[in-house]
Amino acid sequence: MAKLGTWKTGAMRRLEGRTPRQIAALTLKTIRHKVRSFGPAAARARRADQAFDRRWGTDTGGLMNLSALNVARDRALLGNGYQASNGVALEQALAVAGIDPARFTFIDYGSGKGRVVLIAAATGFARAIGVEFAPELHTVALANADRFLAVGGAPQRCEMVLGDAGAYDPPAGPIFAYIYNSFGPVILREVLERLEQRAAAGEEIIAVYVNPRHREAFEEGARWHVIADREDWVLYRPAATAH
Numbered sequence: 001m002a003k004l005g006t007w008k009t010g011a012m013r014r015l016e017g018r019t020p021r022q023i024a025a026l027t028l029k030t031i032r033h034k035v036r037s038f039g040p041a042a043a044r045a046r047r048a049d050q051a052f053d054r055r056w057g058t059d060t061g062g063l064m065n066l067s068a069l070n071v072a073r074d075r076a077l078l079g080n081g082y083q084a085s086n087g088v089a090l091e092q093a094l095a096v097a098g099i100d101p102a103r104f105t106f107i108d109y110g111s112g113k114g115r116v117v118l119i120a121a122a123t124g125f126a127r128a129i130g131v132e133f134a135p136e137l138h139t140v141a142l143a144n145a146d147r148f149l150a151v152g153g154a155p156q157r158c159e160m161v162l163g164d165a166g167a168y169d170p171p172a173g174p175i176f177a178y179i180y181n182s183f184g185p186v187i188l189r190e191v192l193e194r195l196e197q198r199a200a201a202g203e204e205i206i207a208v209y210v211n212p213r214h215r216e217a218f219e220e221g222a223r224w225h226v227i228a229d230r231e232d233w234v235l236y237r238p239a240a241t242a243h
């Protein structure tokens with residue numbers, strides 16, 4: 001009974017002050033999230049989670065709904081909850097891009113517990129950065145970065161940034177941007193605008209969009225060229241660069 005009372009309080013707190021339309025959107029998201037967590041893809045993801053974390057002693061697994069995390073409501077409604085990448089798309093996209101990762105800064109927009117940031121650091125990127133807006137996930141990501149360095153997973157420590165992906169200014173130099181369907185088109189456009197500005201200033205930018213549900217954000221206005229188009233991911237370069 002006490003448990004039910006606690007659940008009710010938490011759920012009601014998350015719905016407080018929302019419009020009926022926002023409540024409907026949130027409910028739909030929660031249902032989708034629950035359904036996904038029982039499917040075969042979720043079972044495969046759970047096995048991958050366990051294998052990675054068993055190997056490195058990290059905590060990168062699980063699913064987490066944004067409504068359960070301490071993030072600004074208006075931004076949470078534009079984003080998707082946590083589910084880690086398994087690294088396959090990154091490996092495939094890197095092979096197609098044919099770049100030397102040592103020349104690039106890797107940025108994961110919406111990095112959660114940081115698994116793909118750890119994988120990028122191990123792959124040899126000059127810097128590996130994760131940007132995550134949920135403080136609970138960011139705290140786990142920081143511990144994972146420490147652990148990964150301590151057990152020799154990567155030669156340098158990953159950089160975990162707490163903040164909104166749409167407001168994050170990427171560092172100078174060549175950038176490999178990684179976006180795993182972390183948010184909808186509104187935030188995606190904010191991220192792309194900052195990358196486009198860098199490209200217009202002459203910086204080399206490559207972006208891989210995994211589980212690409214909002215390709216229109218990249219492809220409207222022909223500001224990005226498709227370099228490779230696979231079932232699970234699309235590789236882009238901004239039209240503004242000559243690289």
Ligand SMILES: C[S@@+](CC[C@H](N)C(=O)[O-])C[C@H]1O[C@@H](n2cnc3c(N)ncnc32)[C@H](O)[C@@H]1O
Binds near residue numbers: 066
């Ligand atoms: C599908 S998970 C991807 C996790 C990670 N990129 C990976 O591939 O392993 C989406 C993540 O994006 C985060 N997220 C959603 N909207 C965000 C925003 N506006 N700014 C920063 N992080 C965001 C969520 O909290 C969640 O951790």
